[in-house]
Amino acid sequence: MKKYAMLTVKGAVGLLPKTFKQKLKKNSALTALYSRSLHKSGLFYGLPSKKKALAMYSYYLKRQEILLAQLLRAGSLNLQEESNLISVIILGEEKLKYTLASLNHIDHVNRIIIVSNNGPSTTINQLYNGELCVTSTLSDAFLKVINNEHVLLINSGEQLHKAALTLFQRKLKNSDVVYSDTDNKDSKGQLHSPRFFPDWDADLHFTTAYVNTAVALNSKWLKLCSSLCEADNVRTIAQVVLLLWLKKGTLNDSALKVEHLPFTLVHSSHGDEHQKRALPFVAESLRKHSVTEVTTNETPGLNVLMWPVTQSPLVSLIIPTKDAWQLVKACIESILEKTRYGNYEILLIDNGSTEQESLAYFEQIARHPKVRLLKYDHPFNYSAINNFGVKQAKGNVIGLINNDIEVISGDWLTYMVGHALRKDIGCVGAKLYYSDDRVQHAGVVMGYGGGAGHAHKYFPRFHVGYLNRLVATHRFSAVTAACLIVERDLFDKVGGLNESLAVAFNDVDFCLRIRELGYSNLYCAEAELYHHESVSRGLDVTPEKAARFNSELAYLQDTWASVIKADPAYSPNLTLRRENFSFKQKNEYGNT
Template sequence: MRERNRDGVRGRARLVQREYDQWRLRHEPVEADLIRMRTESRAWMDRPLISIVMPTYNPELDWIRPAVESVIAQTYENWELCIADDASTAPHVAAILAGYAAGNPRIKVVMRPQNGGIAAASASALALATGDFIALLDHDDTLREHALHSVVATINAAPDTDIVYSDEDLLLADGTRGRPFFKPDYSPDLLLAVNYMCHFLVIRRSVVEAAGGFRTGFDGAQDHDLLLRATEKARRVGHVPDVLYSWRQVPGSVALSSNAKMYAYEAGKRAVEEALLRRRLAGRVSIGRQLGTYHVRLRISDQPHVAIVIPTRDRVDLLRGCVESIEKRSTYANWSITIIDNDSVDPATLQYLNHSRHRVVRCPGAFNYSALINRGRAAVDAPYMLTVNNDTVVISEDWIEALLEQVQRPEVAVAGGRLLYPNGNPQHEGIAVGNVRGGYMAANLDAGWMGRVIRNVTAVSGACQIVKTSVFDELAGYEERMGVAYNDVDFCLRAREAGYLVIYTPHAQLRHRESASRGALDPYSDHELFWARWGRVGGIRDPYLSPHLRELHPLRIRLDPLPIER
């Protein structure tokens, strides 16, 4: 079995590499593009100075040269490179840095007299900077030639942008580029869980100063710590959906092995803990099973009542399993169950409902999921309503706490859990909207490692969805003209439109047999109404799904037609 799994992983890696090679042919600029960018950027009215901050310590010659040369090759020319060497013992380092500084007035170098760690070296490099923006770059990373051009174009398009990050790939040990990371737009909850923005990062200098710069004691997580503080000060965070840099895979690097730097993960945990304190959020932080990720569990205040609403029709075998799993496995105490029965006729189901210790509300008529949920809301009196499909079974004992700790936040309207197929594979780890498979406007995600961390999403499934009842009422509930499909997604989109967040948490896990109770209904009228309200396929873009990905299980790279002249 393990051998089969390894073969599957290797096969998947080869597929991603082939797709990425094809993506690069379609998207990376050729020489004519670079010439145009250089000419274009010279004519810009706003040409902010970008100070690239690079701490170094014993870099191999084959690392530091490509890193510095990648800066010199930038099509945007208003930059300075600020290098602080942290008392390297390798004899070639001082000579090569001195040579670059002597040969290019835009390169500044300071040699620290004693080793102080990467946070201290980063602070020394930052002290050399005079630019309007600070860019962070490791001594073994390389920039694409158009990296700074893309960043400044983003800033000029939205002048209140204070932070810019981009997508990335790895420079593999064999010298090839692979393993791309096509990132979501700014996701504050994902940033708490992991520094997904990573190395090449550009922050307005005034924001870096307001945030307090680099802090000692956070070696290995100094960028994450700075980012968490800087995003608290930033007006806008911009994302360039393009691979602008490569993170080198070297021995001892996190890029090669996540076990390489345990001290960095401990520092990252402290950075997240301090972020919670600054934001006055009571909770605890633990290091995730995937090193480099963090689980934030917030304290629940006042133990509020959670009204669980389960719509059903017949299939007592499913309903009983769902209810018993809630009763036996839930550790949260203050909950109730209301079953919304939609014309059950099966004798066994009717007998179960008639003798249930939970409240049963009859809702006759043709199946309309939205109407059932709205009827459930009318029947309960609680600050939170948790909808659960009758074909789900609770896996996580603290599933209610995991959902409640998110939706209790003032800025959050909706939270949803992780749904697994009966075989244990992911069925739902958030819902992607707009940028999904042809003919559909929304689809469940198998989000890979991001499915195992709390993050912002555009929508979550109504099969396990907790909402503030005040927001549910504010938005007039579910759209009953969408009786089967898209109603949960439509509600989440309306919540986001009203300024609320939607959160996915992996800590509420349920097993789900989708459509086992009602069958596979998906009327075209629901599609038409959803399209009319939110735009046809491709007309809306999900900020939490890269435009370079297409929805499949698992996610795959989107390959557009090749440009004619490439």
């Protein structure tokens, strides 16, 4: 009954005027209620209820304890072998007793430095058995650390797992900054709401300030940390991590190495308060130390960055098609009418069209000054067609565009080109919706279905996703070529798309080859378009098409086995059976 009621509600919402729907979507309480209702009615398939999520996380925690105990017993993380102790810097005094209590039983803490505007407190001294001092600024706190000691930065009120410092200290042997997964701890001591992070993602930090709880810092960065904190009046952990990243290369001309521990080692009693507090400070530091424009949206809690496109290079948008003139018309006209970025050309590649209406439309649209019509009279091969198109392109930036794409946001190309021109970014993908406003693509996760799949697939358009990752621009191992922007030099450097992959996974393979060169691939949440997926080509339902798909999947699995096994953009604690960022099921774990 609930299912049919929600179907009625969905239908009614679809009939509302667009301006009114936009107002409704800005109401976070209403959108949250709508999501919960979809979930309960079974229309938001696969996400566990709150009760089930607690049970699943409880199982995860038991498994984590077994795994950590095995690591410690093996001696691979025995801190007694370490020569360095660690100093702890605590930011603030709120709920301080919980933080100090979690540190009281850890032997290798040398001293604790509390950053507080209040002076030394007798109460504070009574809460901790070891050496403790108070200072008013984070800059001064770093100066009080004894040379050659690593540092743990932690917010007041956060509690550490008993193995946290051991794990952090060992990781710091070969890294500069270490962070872990986190969760919340309620007044009854119940652990819940884990945040299972990806490996270090600078863009996710720019947009969500996600590394905002306890982090460990290598001692070699202490003087730099002090000067950065003094210059920027730093108040949050997220800022420290950001500024170190922006200043990478200051020491030994080598990039900052940030490591992630996929265990929930930090328990917060503040929920997401530290993240919300950090966002505007991160935005302020980005404005000061980078060339990007930054705006902060308090709901859902997000920084939106637009990187400059100073010289506006020519972008060649390549659109292959066979017939399907109505799709092509909707695609090209939406580009011409809505795209604010002006310097682009459209290469429409006709792959053997026979319908007279299509041929007539293609000839007509080719008279537009921004459109060129090219003929590719060979059997369908998506990779070969696009490689052919790139050879004919005049632009320094290439856009691979499916014929069933429709532009929604006018700045889509401005955002995507801005990212593509960054020195560390390779391929840039867009946020794509089905016609019914469900998400079709928001980044590609390796390992889904044994190969690769789309993050947050089928989520409602208004949903923020897991840890805001649906609305935040950040990095993935791969993105779809249904709408992909990349510099031509990079396209040529890897030899274009792999023509042995005629239909499936050629974009994933292409992105991973770009990634092998040291570039990151990016999902741009601000570039919103519709994608009527596979409308013109059809689905792989014939035996021949199924065999071809299985062959291409096997190639992906053989060639990119290591990334499929451990995608750095996805947590090993999340399921690979659905594209919804849910917990792993019990039978997905190994024997540990």
